[in-house]
Amino acid sequence: QKEVEQDPGPLSVPEGAIVSLNCTYSNSAFQYFMWYRQYSRKGPELLMYTYSSGNKEDGRFTAQVDKSSKYISLFIRDSQPSDSATYLCAMRETNDYKLSFGAGTTVTVRA
């Protein structure tokens, strides 16, 4: 079993819809949770960064962490065609530099 599980999709939604992405993990020592966005033929770029449990909102993006369930989510409101990309969850233990990544979910937002 992988340390971080993420449904690869693909996910296709109409413009304006809410996109819901999630990951589950097995390592209870993970404390920092990240979402990266990766456009085709580009490197991942950090989108959201959350410590421990709770919610974090940044514009149209909301990240949620439920450590009791070992489950994290990313919501994209009012999705745009420019949001079409692969979204990767990543996480790490406190004071560690190693990131553990999910496989990534490919999202297409249809105009």
Next chain:
Amino acid sequence: GAGVSQSPSNKVTEKGKDVELRCDPISGHTALYWYRQSLGQGLEFLIYFQGNSAPDKSGLPSDRFSAERTGGSVSTLTIQRTQQEDSAVYLCASSLAGGPHEQYFGPGTRLTVT
């Protein structure tokens, strides 16, 4: 400012040949990471350099893989006697310092072994 750059962007090689992949980190970043991204897989950690400390090579999949970092800046990942299962995108990232700092990724080198 300039981001992380990698070269070549694409590399096609025959099975059994050696390849070298290059990474130029962001100026001033002391930490450098190499990852491998295979189709349908997440990023797999390969190796980590921080300053003058001994590198963390725990993610290298076999002794055919090696990496060095010269002068605390440019890094080269070398794969000897390439195999078809080495085909993947190799990503380099750098961060301001070691430990829990944001990692900035380069565009990757897409390696195809025929």
